[in-house]
Amino acid sequence: MYNICMAFNARPLKEKLHRKRSRTKSSAAWLQRQINDPYVAEAHHLGFRGRAAFKLQQMDRQFHLFAPGKRVVDLGCAPGGWTQIAVKAVRSTENNPLVVGLDLLPTAPIAGARMIQMDFTSDDAPVVLQELLGGHKADVVMSDMAANTTGNHMTDHLRIMNLLKMAYAFAVQVLNPNGIFIAKIFQGGTENKFLAQMKKDFKTIKHVKPDASRKDSSEFYVVALGFRGNDEA
Ligand SMILES: C[S@@+](CC[C@H](N)C(=O)[O-])C[C@H]1O[C@@H](n2cnc3c(N)ncnc32)[C@H](O)[C@@H]1O
Incomplete structure (x- = not known):
């Protein structure tokens, strides 16, 4: 169903993981968790690039975020x-x-999507994104951005809040009236x-803790529906 990603994920997960030779203790624990995680296996099976796909899928089923023709x-x-x-979902x-x-990191191409490798906190990111939108407004702005966690709860929280505030400032600039904003937060x-x-x-x-979100993480998602528009906001 997602051909392009089947190619991306072609090698079986266990095989890929066992090929890694040198591992720190924490990365070995991470790998063990990946191997035992049913969402990881299911994502691989369905050709999704990661277990995060299930979080958005659940939110879409719950709130009908997307419809054919919507811009995201x-x-x-x-x-x-x-x-x-x-x-x-939007039939792009x-x-x-x-x-x-x-994203900061490269993303292998996905047919129907236009993607750019860039730091969202850089001054020109909003302009570049608006160019990629081809002058159109968006119907959904979603942010799953998270900096690498430090283990310090407050530092992680403040970092993600900074990204969230920037994503939000961008969203209220580009969203159509009735648009939707989705973002990850760490409590x-x-x-x-x-x-x-x-x-x-x-x-x-709405506040959502999708089933695929790890129970031991303070992560949750905020789903904001029905943007009132710049005039009313
Ligand atoms: C949890 S992952 C996103 C997973 C993605 N939603 C998916 O389904 O594949 C978080 C991403 O946020 C990106 N990120 C963190 N800080 C960023 C920034 N300042 N600008 C752009 N991307 C950023 C990271 O590089 C990482 O790929």
Whole structure:
């Protein structure tokens, strides 16, 4: 069903993992968790580029985020699981690309998506994304961006809040009225003020902990539905 990704993930997961020779203790633990994780196996089976795809799939089933013809911006798109879900749901094609993605890391091409490798915190990122949108506004802006975690809960929280605020500033600039904003947050205390602002700009705010989100992570997602538009916001 996702041909391009079948090629990307062609080698069996266990085989790939066992090829790694030198491992630190924590990376060995990570690999063990990957091997035992049913979402990882299922993602591989379905040709998704990562288990994160199931998080977006669940949110889409719950809130009907996408519809054919909608335009989507995917912030922090690598390796591409969310982009795969969005491309299929909005029926984005090479001739009529509706999905735009950005990541610090390279993302292997996905037919129907336009992706760029770039730091979202750089000054010109919003302009570049708007160019990729071809002058159109977006219907969905979603951010799964997260800097590498440090193990320090507050540092991780503050880092992700910084990315979230930037993603939000971008979203309110480019979203169509009734548009949708989705973003990852790590609980930590400073999100409440921000969520209060979102409640003014959007008709409905939902907090979601998808089944595929690890239970031991403070990660959750905010889904903001029904953007009131720049005039009303
Ligand atoms: C959890 S992964 C995203 C997974 C993706 N949603 C998927 O389904 O494949 C988080 C991504 O955020 C990216 N990221 C973190 N900080 C970023 C930044 N400043 N600009 C762009 N991407 C960033 C990371 O490189 C990483 O690929």
